[in-house]
Amino acid sequence: MDFQYSSKVKDLQARLIAFMDAHIYPNEAKFYAEVEANRKAGNAWVPTKIVEELKEKARSAELWNLFLPESSHGAGLTNLEYAPLCEIMGRVIWAPEVFNCGAPDTGNMEVFARYGTKEHQKQWLEPLLNGEIRSCFAMTEPAVASSDATNIESSIVRDGDEYVINGRKWWSSGANDPRCKVFIFMGKSDPDNADRHKQQSMIIVPRDTPGVTIKRNLPVFGYDDAPHGHGEVLFENVRVPASNMLLGEGRGFEIAQGRLGPGRIHHCMRLIGLAERALEDMCKRSLSRVAFGKPVAEQGVTLERIANSRILIDQARFLVLNAAQMMDTVGNKAAAKEIAMIKVAAPNMACTVIDWAIQAHGGGGVSNDFGVAYAYAQARTLRIADGPDEVHRNQIGKMELKKYR
Template identity: 55%
Template sequence: MDLGMTERLRPLHARVAAMVRDEIMPLDAEFLAEVPKGDRWAYTDRQAEILEGLKATARDRGLWNLWLTDPARGPGLTTVEYAYLAEEMGKSHLAPEVFNCNAPDTGNMEVFARYGTPDMQARWLAPLLAGEIRSAYLMTEPDVASSDATNIAMSCVRDGDAYVLNGEKWWATGAGDPRCAVYIVMVHTGDADTPRHRRHSMIVVPADTPGIEKLRAMEVYGHDDAPHGHMHIRFTDVRVPAENLLLGEGRGFEIAQGRLGPGRIHHCMRAIGQAEAALALMCRRSLDRTAFGEPLARLGANYDIIAQSRMEIEQARLLCLKAAWMMDQGDARAAAPWIHQIKVVAPEMALKVTDAAVQMFGGAGVSQDTPLARQWAHLRTLRLADGPDAVHRRQVARAELRPYRDG
C-alpha cells in the first residue's frame, strides 16, 4: 500500500500548490468583500473578473477537472494522488471552483458520467466539465429526519410521459447561484409494499422548470453564503419528462452511494487543507504577538496545542489516504467503512485545529479580518453534510461488530 506522492504527481502538485498560494488565496478576501455590493445573489463585475480569470488560467495550464479518475475525460489520477491536490485546494475559498473541482458539481458530474443518457451528458455534463454552468443536489427535506434517507418523502408520480414532483427540499447547496442550471433530486417513487431501499429514485430537473419556488436562503450561523447559497425550495406540480429519471424507479440509493462515496473523500481532503492553513496562521500569530512580556507561543498550553494540532493533522491525513487507497481498489463495499471513518475524523479534527487558531487570534479570530470564522462555520456544517457524525459512527460500529455477530 503506497500512500506517498507518485513521481507523476509531484510536478502537478507543485503547480497546484503554487497557484493556490500565490494567485488564488491573495484574491479570496477581495472576492468575498464584493458580496454585499448590489444584489447578493448575482456576481459583481469584479467577482466575475476574478473567478473567470483564474479559471481561464487554470484551464490554460492544464490544471482542470483534476478530480476525474477517468483518463478519457481528465488526467486519470488515482484517488490517492488527487487527495494531495484537494488538500491544497482546501486552503482557499475559491480554489476548488478555479480548478473545476468543487462540490456539489463533482458529485453531480459523477452521476451524469455514470448514469446519464447521452442527451443528459451533452446537455448537462459537457458544460459542467467546461465550468460554464453550476448544479445542485437536492436530497435533504425540512419535515423528515433526512439522515435516514429512507425517510425522503418528495412525491414523484408518473403521469403519462412525465413525472410530477411535489414537496420541499432544503440545504440545496449552490441552488442560489445564478449559474445553477440543473438539479439532481432524490424523490419517493415506491409504495408501502416496496422494500424500503427500493422506494426512491433520482431525477434530473432543469432549474427553470415551472413550479419551482425558492422560498429562502438557509443561513449558517447567520450567513447566507451568497451568491452560492443553500436554498429552501418548494416544488408544486413540477412536470419533468419521464426520461429524466436516472436508471429507472427504485435505483435512488444505488446512485446516491455512487455519488456520495467520492464526494465524502473530497470533502475530507479539503478539510485537511483547511486544518493546515489554520495551523500555519496559528504558528505565525503565536510568534508575532506578545503578551505579559512573552510571545504567545510560550504562554499557557500553546506549545502543547500546536504540537497536538500537528499530530492530529498527520493522523487524519493518513486515514484519509487509506480511505482513498481503498476506493482505488474498486470495491466500494470494502471502502465504505474507511470512508465513514474519515468523514467523522477529518472535519472534527479540522474544526478543533481551526478553533485553536481562533483562540490564538482572540477577537480577530472571530472577525472578518481572518478567514478563520468563515472556515469554522464551514467545518462545523461539514460534520452534518453528507451524513452527520452519529450516522457514520453507526456504520463504522456495524462493520466492526459484523464478524462477531457472524461468528
Template identity: 60%
Template sequence: MNFEPSAKAKDFAARVRAFIDQHIAPIEANYWHSMDAQCHGGDWTRWRIPPVMEELKAKARAQGLWNLFLPDEKLGAGLSTLEYALVAEETGRSLMAPEVFNCNAPDTGNMEVLWKYGNPEQQAQWLLPLLNGDIRSVFCMTEPDVASSDATNMQATATLQGNTVVIDGRKWWSSGIGDPRAKIAIVMARTADDDKGRHAQHSMVLVPLDTPGVTIHRMLPVFGAYDEPHGHGEVEFKQVRVPAGNVIAGLGRGFEIAQGRLGPGRIHHCMRCIGAAEKALELMIERGMSRVAFGKPLMNLGGNRERVAQARLAIDQARLLTLYAAWKLDKAGALGAMTEISAIKVVAPNVLQQVVDMAIQIHGGAGMSHDTPLSAFFAQARSLRLADGPDEVHMGLIAKLEIAKRGFAK
C-alpha cells in the same frame, strides 16, 4: 498498501499549490470583502459572480488544472481517488480554489453521477456544460419536515405518468441554488410503492431550475452567513413535470447512485478539511510568534506550544486515515471501504474544527472576523459534521460492521 504519491499526483499537487500561491492567495481576502459589499444577505436574486472568478478559471483551464477530480483521462485529469486526494488537500487551503479548478461541490458529485450513470442525452445536455464550467448544479435531498439523517424518511415524490415524471415536495440545504449560474438540480424523491425494499423506492431526477412549479423560497444562513454567491436554499417542487428521460439510470436506483456519488465525494471533503487545517495551523503559528503579550510571544503563553503539537498529531492522523480510505476505495469500491469512508467523515471535520478553534483562540477577536479565513473554516467544519450524514450515523455504521465481523447479526 502503498500511500506513496505517484509522480503524476505530485506534479498536479505542486502545480495547484503554485497556482494558488501566485494567482489566488494575493487577491482572496479582497475577493471575499468585495463579495460582502456587492451581495445583499439573503436576497439571492441580487447575487452576482465577480469577473475575477471567471478570469481565474480561464487561467486554470489554460494550465490544464481543470476537472482534476474526474478519473476519466479525456474529460478530467485521469487521477485515481488516492492521487486526487493530494490535490484536494491543496485546494482546501483556500475557500476560492475548488471553484477556480472546477472541482467544487456539489458540482463534482453531480458530474460524477452523470459521468457514471447518465445516458448520452443527459451527458450532452448537462454534463458537458458542467465540465466546461459554463453552468452550476444543485443536489436536492434533505427535507425540512423529516429526520433527514435517515434518507428513507424523505417525503418528496416523483410519480411516473406516461412519459412524464411529476415531482412534489420541499427540499432544503440545497447548496448552490442561489448561484445565478445554477441551471439544473438532481432531485432525489420516492418513486415506488412500499412493497419494494427500503433502498429501492427512490430515484434521482434531473430538474431544470426554470421548470414551472420550482420555487426557491429562501436562502438559509450558516452561523449568520449566507455563503453568497452560492447559498443553501429551501426550494419547493409543486407539480413539476419533466420528461421521463430525465430519470437517471432508471426508477428505484437512487440509493445505489447515492452510494457511488458519496464515496469519492467524502474523500474530497475530508482532504479539503485537512488542507484547511494545515492553513489554520500555519496562521496559528504566525500569529503566536508575531504577537507579544505580558512580555512574551503569544506562542509561549497558556499552553499554546502544546496546542501546536496536538494539532500536528491530529492532522497527520486524519491525513493517513483519509489516504487509507482513498486507497481502499480505489481497490475495493465504496462497498468495500464503508468503514473507512464513514471513519474519515467523522474524523476529518472534527480535526478541522479542533484545529481552527485553537487558531481562533490565539487570534482573539480577529479570529472571529472575516479578516482571516478561520471563521469560514470553522463553519465548514461544523456543517460537514451534519452534511452527508451526521457523526452518529457514521459511527453507528462502523459499530454495526465491527459487530458483524465477529459473527453477530444485530
C-alpha cells in the same frame, strides 16, 4: 500501504501550489470585497469576476476537472492521486470552483458520467465539465430526519410520458447561484415497496421548469456563502420528461451511495487543507503576539495545541489516504467503513484545530478579519452534511460488532 506520490502527482502538486501562490492567495481579499460590493448593490448572487477570470487561467494551466477519474475530460486521477491536490485547493474555501472541482458540481458530474444516458451527458455533463453552468443536488428535506435517506417524503409520480414531482428541499447547495441550470432531485417513486432502499429514485429537473421556486437562502452561522449559497426549494407539480429518470425507478439509493462515497472523501481532503491553513495562521499569530512577557507561541498551552494540531492533521491525512487507496483497489462498497471513519475524523479534527486557531487569535479570531471564524463554520457544517457523525459512528460500530456475532 504505499502512499508515495507518483511523478505525475508531484508535478501537479507543484503546479497547483504555484497557481495558488500566484493567483488565489493574492486575490482572497478581492474576492470577498467583490461579494460584499454585490451585496451592497442589492444582489449578492452575482458570479464574481475574479473567479471567472481565474477559471480561464486554471484551464490554460491544464489544472481543470482534476477530480474526475478515468475520464478524457480531466486528469484521469485515482482517488489516491487526487487527495493531495484536493487538500491544496481546500486551503481557500472558494478555490475549488476555480479548478472546476467544487461541490456539488463534482458529485453531480460523477452522477451524470456514471448513471446518465448519452443525451443526459450531452445536455448537462458537457457544459458542467466546461464550467459553463453550475448545478444543485436536492436531497435533504426540512420535514424529516434526512440522515436516514429512506425518510424522504418528496414524490415522483409517473404520468404518461412525464413524471410529476412534489416536495420541499433545503440545504440544496448552489440553488441560489444564477448559473445553476439543473437539479438532481431525490424522491420516492414507489413508497409502498417492501424494500425501503428501492422506494427512491433520482431524476433530472432543469432549473427553469415551471413549479420550481427558490424560497430562501439558508445562512450557516450567519454566512450566506454567496454567490453560491444553500437554498430552500419548493417543487410544486413539476413536470419533466420520463427520459429524465436516472438509471431507472427505484435506483435512487444506489445512486446516492455511489455519489456520496467520492463526495465524502473530497470533503475530508479539503478539510485537511483548511486545517493546515488554520495551523499556519495559529503559529504566525501566536509568534507575533506577546502576553505576560513572552510570545503567545511560547505559552505552554499554545505549544501543546500546536503539537496536537500537527498530530491530529497527520492522523487524519493518513486515514484519508488509506480510504482513498481502498476505494481505488477494492471499490467504494468494500471501503465503506474507511469512508465512514474519515467522515467522522476529518471534520472533528478540523473543528478542533480551527477552534484552537481562533483562541490563539484572541478577539480577532471571532471576527471576519482573519478567516478562521468562517473556516470553523465550514468545518462544523461538515459534521452534519453527507451524513452526521452519529450515523457514521453507528455504521462503524455495527461493522466492528459483526466480527464477533
